[in-house]
Amino acid sequence: MxxxxxxxxxxxxxxxxxxxxxxxxxxxxxxxxxxxxxxxxxxxxxxxxxxxxxxxxxxxxxxxxxxxxxxxxxxxxxxxxxxxxxxxxxxxxxxxxxAGAIPPQEHGSVGSPVEGVLEKYRSYLLRERRLGERTVRGRVDVARRFLTAQLVEDRLRLEKLSPESVAGFVLDTSKQYATGTMKGVTSSLRTLLRFLFVTAAVDRDLAGAVPSVAGWRLSRLPSSTDAVPFLLGSCDRTTKSGRRDFAILLLMVRLGLRAVEVSRLCLQDVDWRAGELVVRGKNGRVDRMPLPADVGTALADWLRHGRRPSAFREVFLRTVGPDAPMARQSVVMVPRCASLRAGIPVVAAHQLRHRAACQVLAGGGTLGEAAQLLRHHGEDSTAIYAKVDMAALAPVVRPWPTADER
Incomplete structure (x- = not known):
């Protein structure tokens, strides 16, 4: 036909x-x-x-x-x-x-050993570890691939797990992914193996058998190119989407908000009288942050002249299509699309978070203050930004020897 x-x-x-x-x-x-x-x-x-x-x-x-x-x-x-x-x-x-044109969605065959373990593992990650939905999906995907590789005649023989099978899975997977991706795979695999051990599915903790991926956390400098004026200038603030994107970019630039935190922001989280913003971060963390005047102005402009009437409480909604809040991935695309409009190399959402920390240090702030802005639990997570704090590093740098001193 x-x-x-x-x-x-x-x-x-x-x-x-x-x-x-x-x-x-x-x-x-x-x-x-x-x-x-x-x-x-x-x-x-x-x-x-x-x-x-x-x-x-x-x-x-x-x-x-x-x-x-x-x-x-x-x-x-x-x-x-x-x-x-x-x-x-x-x-x-x-x-x-x-419409009944195709079979219902498959949720794994009844009694599937892999799906049974994954359901318990998913619940553990959400309730015990309090991880975000996106992180849980990624870890469950790794777990599914690993457990499926352990099937023998449709039976999951977890008691047969060995360091060799764990290392073999990592080695085979490493042929498909880059170093950065493999770090996530090995981290997810360690979490799964610890879960299997604490739930007595296996009789020993095999997390230590997961090989480490070569790569050094502090080996590169964060990007310091200031593309912010170009990103903000690319937003046409006479349009609804332009007002929305401008407000989102300012939240990322001035307050270092993650994309998921922007997508979770609700109307009741903006305290206009106190000049504060409630930020709902990772692992259920909730912080109150000061609302800068320029960010508040951009938010008010979006809410008054851009945001459609809606029953949803999220601040940022879609401007086309069905009435719905912006998803995290849609927020991620805001600085990327702004980069294309501005004709500059693509700036990722997390780079704007890096930029916010670098601005604190450039203004004479400490690592502790940068950690407070980024809402890190400790300064260890903020240590990467020590490399761009040239003023603090200068006193510990030894002068280069001259020819006479050699």
Whole structure:
């Protein structure tokens, strides 16, 4: 079957078993508040999925999680990366599942030994360790890969775990990832192994068997290039998105807020009379910080002239699409998009946090004051910024010997 789904501007030629779902999907997205262009871009994913099923000789009922993974890989192999985002895929699959066109979401087979352990591990990370959702997802993903590698004839034999199997997994994984990523993998693996030990799933603590990844924490200087004027200047403050992005950038630059802290900021967290801001940070930490005048002005401008009326209490909402708070990843993209608009090298959100600490030191502040601004639990986490405190380092630097002194 071949079908054309069009609104007069962006035609989609569709074939395959899901062809009749493309146009209703696009219309539903527009009813939910997506722009016509955005709705059409997401519809392209569904159209491509339908064509892929046709090429593979598959029906919608055969679209399991494994088949979805094959579809994603096929698009990557063909070089189609632009619109295949996790969000697009969730929208497409959610629509098809709600319509009964494809099987319900798989949450692991009933009695799956790996999924059973992962469910307990996820609960441990959230309740006992109090980690953020994003961190938990990353650690659970590493745990899933490791535990799946230990399956023998669909049985999880944790009693067979050995230092050799742990080291072998790290070695195999290191062939796929860079040093920075491997540090996260090994850290996650140590956490899993300690969890297995304290829950008596294994009889010994194998966390010490995880090899260390070569790499030195204080080997590089934080970026000190001040691109802030260019980032702020790129925001068109006559538009809603420009007002919002300007306020977000100032929060990162002046107060060193993380992207997740910006996304969690709620209306009741801004105390206008006291000139304070409640920041909800990592591990459930809550701090009250002074609200600088320029940051307050930018926030007020966004709230009065940019933010849409909404039942949500979060300060920063999406300016297009359905009414919803900005996700952490959307906040992360604010300085990146501003960099592209300004025509400068990409500035990541965390670099602005680094910049805030460097400004404290450049103004004569101490590491303790920088740690207080960044809301670190101790000065050890702020030690990296000692390298840019040239005034403090100068007294301990020995002069370079002259020719006469050699």
């Amino acid at each position: 071949v079908k054309a789904a069009t609104d007069g501007r962006y035609p989609v030629r569709v074939s395959g078993p899901l062809a009749l779902s493309v146009h209703p999907f696009r219309l539903e997205l527009m009813q939910r508040g997506f722009t016509p262009r955005s709705s059409q871009d997401h519809a392209y994913i569904l159209a491509d999925l339908s064509r892929w099923l046709e090429r593979e000789g598959l029906g919608p009922g055969q679209l399991t999680a494994e088949r979805v993974g094959e579809f994603v890989q096929a698009r990557r192999d063909a070089g189609h990366r632009r619109w295949l985002t996790d969000r697009s895929l969730r929208l497409v699959l959610g629509f098809l599942r709600d």
